[in-house]
Amino acid sequence: MLITIDLQSEIPLYLQLKTQLIKGIATGELAEGEPLPSFRQLSADLGINMLTVKKTYDQLKQEGYLTMHRQKGAVVNGQLHARMTDQYVLTLKQQLAPFITEAFCYGMKKAQFTAICNALYEELEEGKEND
Amino acid sequence: MLITIDLQSEIPLYLQLKTQLIKGIATGELAEGEPLPSFRQLSADLGINMLTVKKTYDQLKQEGYLTMHRQKGAVVNGQLHARMTDQYVLTLKQQLAPFITEAFCYGMKKAQFTAICNALYEELEEGKEND
DNA sequence: TATCTGTTATATTAGTAATATAACAGATAG
């Protein structure tokens, strides 16, 4: 899986890495049970510090995406859908609200906003099929 | 307009203030041409530093929500819809992508995600009618 | 026995968030 890090970006390195790994899990490019690269290898490949990679893995582990395995290292979890709790839905709402409020101010219609979301969703669904 | 600040929150104070002011503009509670409270007054009311309020106003000004007026202070802008550029749409997409990827991983269906967005949109539309 | 792994620890640098305090010039009400 190709991962790119932008050292000029305002987005923290560990977040850039995190979103790309989650996307890989979403599309199935990183399949259930598949081990991720080791800290040292990935940090060397990306040219960043080992602890920055560890921080990403730690968060993914805490959010249920990964499990640490004595022999394989970091392994992609299955059963992720079990994590869609009411609390998650509530948090998602709070996170989306500012974006929708801004779009509304800028005159974006509900239909256009929905279309953007659907397009992003379908991108993932298509990726999931091509495995 | 009622504004509440949570000093315990992980969200920076200036962002808490910013999102609430934008929501006020979205719903029309803060109408076009209406002046906002002065730095000193608002910061005293909220119990935070003047420069924190200024930082919020500065960003709102840069994003086109406000104009500084010699006599009135910070005034709400009209013509916000003119700001919906292609660049904005692109940025919005990039900002939404991580949330959608996460929701997808957690097994949330496209329809449920859309329903959440629509509900948030309609909240604003209703607020806009009651003026 | 080396070597790779994840883990943990310490220290340092840089940037942001937030504060305190102070001073200055423009606008305004008495």
Added chain:
DNA sequence: CTATCTGTTATATTACTAATATAACAGATA
């Protein structure tokens, strides 16, 4: 004119996060 409010600017300090460098330790493996 004077006092007061406004936005603006500047300096300094505290706290936290992001990211790095470096090192050491124990478990797994070839």
